[in-house]
Amino acid sequence: MPNLQITAHLSSPFFAYDDWSPAIDALLEYIWLDERGLISPNPSPKDLIIAELPIEKGDLGGEWYWKVSAPCYQISAETQDRFRKRWDYQETSLNWGKRKPKWTTSEGAEKSYDLPVFLRHTERIDWFAVGEPDEVLSLLQQCSGIGKKRSYGYGQVSRWEVKTIAEDWHLWREEQLMRPIPTERIMDAGRGCPQGLFILRWAWRPPGWLHSNRVMCFMPTGTVIRDG
Amino acid sequence: MFSEYNPYDRHRVTFHCLITLKSPLSHIGKVSGNVSNLKTLTLLDIEGNPRECLTYSGNALRNGILRRRGTAAALESLGLSVNPDVHHTLFAGGRIDGSTGNNMELDKQIRQLMPWLSVLGTAKPAGVFGVKDAQMVPGRLSVGSAYLVCYETAAYLWEQCPGVLPSEVVAPIRDVFEAKAELSTDIFTPPTDEAIEEFRIAKEFNLPLIRKYLKLSTEHITLDQTTRRDSTHDAELTRFLSNQALLKGDVTGKEKKSDQMIANDRLIMAGSKLYSRWDFFGTDVEEGFIVNALLKFSESPYLGGKSNRGNGLVGMQFWFDDHTNRGDYLSVSGTPELSLRASEKHDRWKEYLSRYQQYLTEAQESTELRGLLGA
Numbered sequence: 001m002p003n004l005q006i007t008a009h010l011s012s013p014f015f016a017y018d019d020w021s022p023a024i025d026a027l028l029e030y031i032w033l034d035e036r037g038l039i040s041p042n043p044s045p046k047d048l049i050i051a052e053l054p055i056e057k058g059d060l061g062g063e064w065y066w067k068v069s070a071p072c073y074q075i076s077a078e079t080q081d082r083f084r085k086r087w088d089y090q091e092t093s094l095n096w097g098k099r100k101p102k103w104t105t106s107e108g109a110e111k112s113y114d115l116p117v118f119l120r121h122t123e124r125i126d127w128f129a130v131g132e133p134d135e136v137l138s139l140l141q142q143c144s145g146i147g148k149k150r151s152y153g154y155g156q157v158s159r160w161e162v163k164t165i166a167e168d169w170h171l172w173r174e175e176q177l178m179r180p181i182p183t184e185r186i187m188d189a190g191r192g193c194p195q196g197l198f199i200l201r202w203a204w205r206p207p208g209w210l211h212s213n214r215v216m217c218f219m220p221t222g223t224v225i226r227d228g
Numbered sequence: 229m230f231s232e233y234n235p236y237d238r239h240r241v242t243f244h245c246l247i248t249l250k251s252p253l254s255h256i257g258k259v260s261g262n263v264s265n266l267k268t269l270t271l272l273d274i275e276g277n278p279r280e281c282l283t284y285s286g287n288a289l290r291n292g293i294l295r296r297r298g299t300a301a302a303l304e305s306l307g308l309s310v311n312p313d314v315h316h317t318l319f320a321g322g323r324i325d326g327s328t329g330n331n332m333e334l335d336k337q338i339r340q341l342m343p344w345l346s347v348l349g350t351a352k353p354a355g356v357f358g359v360k361d362a363q364m365v366p367g368r369l370s371v372g373s374a375y376l377v378c379y380e381t382a383a384y385l386w387e388q389c390p391g392v393l394p395s396e397v398v399a400p401i402r403d404v405f406e407a408k409a410e411l412s413t414d415i416f417t418p419p420t421d422e423a424i425e426e427f428r429i430a431k432e433f434n435l436p437l438i439r440k441y442l443k444l445s446t447e448h449i450t451l452d453q454t455t456r457r458d459s460t461h462d463a464e465l466t467r468f469l470s471n472q473a474l475l476k477g478d479v480t481g482k483e484k485k486s487d488q489m490i491a492n493d494r495l496i497m498a499g500s501k502l503y504s505r506w507d508f509f510g511t512d513v514e515e516g517f518i519v520n521a522l523l524k525f526s527e528s529p530y531l532g533g534k535s536n537r538g539n540g541l542v543g544m545q546f547w548f549d550d551h552t553n554r555g556d557y558l559s560v561s562g563t564p565e566l567s568l569r570a571s572e573k574h575d576r577w578k579e580y581l582s583r584y585q586q587y588l589t590e591a592q593e594s595t596e597l598r599g600l601l602g603a
Contacts, residue, residue, distance in 0.1 A: 005413075005414065007414075009387075011384050011387045011388060012271065012372065012373070012384070013269075013270065013271070037236045039366075040330050040332055040335075041328070041329075041330055041335065041363055041364040041365070041366070042328045042329060042330040042363065042364070043330060044330065047330065072414060072415050072416070073415060074415045076272055076276060076277070076278055077270055077272075077278035079269075079270040079278070081269060083285075083287050084287070085291075085320055085321060086320070087315075087316055087319065087320040088296055088319055088320070093300060093303040093304065093308060093309045093310060093315065094309065094310065094312065094315045095309040095310060095311055095315075096311075096312060097311050097312075099311075099312055103312070109313070109316070109323060109325065109353070110312075110316050110320070119270070121270060121271075121272050121278055122272075123272055123276060126414045126415065141551075142240065142509075144240075144242065144370065144507035145370055145507065150370050151286075151290065151349065151367055151369065151370045151371065152285065152286040152287045152290065152370075152371065152372075152373070153286035153370060153371060153372025153373045153504070153505070156370075156372055156388075156505060156507075158387040158388065173416060176416075225415055
């Protein structure tokens with residue numbers, strides 16, 4: 001399969017808590033499962049379905065993974081917005097029944113909220129991968145937004161671009177680690193044991209909720225660049 | 229009847245919404261003393277710099293128009309009233325208050341019986357809809373914030389819907405974009421000197437022209453100062469006071485505090501335009517629900533706060549793009565105008581409601597529906 005550069009051109013800021021999200025393999029798996037009506041809201045290990053993605057599978061010491069890099073982007077600004085919720089009790093369709101027509105907005109089941117959204121501003125996010133460009137693009141074109149709180153318009157994607165490139169940068173780009181690798185598998189990644197890398201318990205292949213996917217990983221630290 | 233309706237037979241469509249303000253709009257972000265500031269969001273401008281611009285949040289559009297008015301209209305049509313837990317789930321988005329379940333049959337049932345909830349999503353609390361576990365029901369519509377059509381948002385608007393921009397600026401913005409795209413292929417590759425120079429020339433030549441036709445965000449702000457007299461100072465009204473002696477001070481001899489008030493509100497001026505992108509992935513019936521909610525909104529088309537002073541009167545125009553066809557969709561300005569597509573989807577919604585009403589009549593004691601709604 002050819003080497004790919006996958007680009008999301010963003011038109012609004014996106015909401016992510018860390019530098020390694022959104023993961024393109026997780027996004028592709030979600031779209032693949034959603035196309036087939038296989039998405040479940042709270043899956044358990046017995047519900048696990050491995051998607052058949054147009055991405056090449058790699059092997060590190062007998063463990064498979066999708067050949068994709070972490071997201072690479074330059075943050076132009078980091079800002080904070082807020083989203084709010086309050087219950088409008090004035091609708092005529094409310095029937096209090098035996099309950100006393102009373103509630104508090106500061107606590108309890110009907111509490112209102114005013115919560116922060118941490119936004120990252122960038123014009124594009126790139127991922128490097130090995131896969132079939134047309135099929136990858138066809139899947140991604142079904143995705144109109146990335147990150148959290150897409151329903152409020154954060155992370156809008158104006159267009160996806162997938163192009164073939166000469167080099168395979170999904171794992172390393174020169175001396176730069178490009179994706180999380182389990183610490184136990186680092187010797188299989190072909191560059192010896194790197195020094196000074198950040199280590200975190202991380203799901204190095206999707207789905208992130210599956211406990212067995214979460215292992216101690218060397219994390220890439222140079223794939224997100226902050227202005228200034 | 230509901231077994232014939234497949235809630236997973238979905239299609240994708242993007243709606244482009246242009247809001248025209250017929251009176252000033254209030255949408256408060258931060259309040260400082262007695263001054264209400266407008267809500268802003270930071271966007272990257274045409275040069276790639278972060279700039280604050282005035283917005284009306286997607287959350288407010290989504291929940292104000294669709295969730296409140298759309299869901300209320302559906303329940304009214306069906307003559308349903310619900311208990312407070314279900315009401316909170318329908319109108320406020322619910323809550324996760326216990327262990328979460330993974331009941332796909334429930335997901336399907338909710339989407340079949342409550343398309344309004346399928347479109348907007350909810351966090352179904354434990355015990356609601358007759359099911360013990362809490363469960364997320366993901367929505368099918370993303371409503372973007374409405375950005376003011378102005379200089380700061382020119383790049384965003386050009387990428388989303390160039391038609392909302394003055395025609396004179398479309399080509400200049402494209403030239404700047406094309407020069408900017410040549411700067412870098414990814415974050416690890418520095419731009420060449422030639423690309424930097426071309427971008428500089430493109431900006432120097434085109435930005436003054438763009439600036440000429442698009443006002444800055446701040447040029448769209450108007451200030452409204454309101455006062456409230458202390459009614460006890462009004463000679464005409466003091467006759468209604470039961471104890472006029474209190475006006476001169478209480479028993480401690482202190483003077484009564486005045487209830488007069490002065491407040492300053494910043495508003496987006498009438499005539500301004502805002503643009504919002506809506507991405508939908510759902511069924512024909514659900515799209516019909518959106519049309520119906522917008523038609524209900526057109527009966528009293530006010531957005532934002534302080535509508536008691538006439539603020540927030542708007543007209544809304546929608547275009548659709550389903551990636552095969554695109555065109556006019558719906559206009560909410562005075563008498564609503566529906567395109568053929570919007571009419572067809574609305575008819576699907578009305579058919580669905582009509583069958584629903586028939587079903588309710590025939591199955592007054594339907595345990596399935598009554599159990600779900602707690603009605």
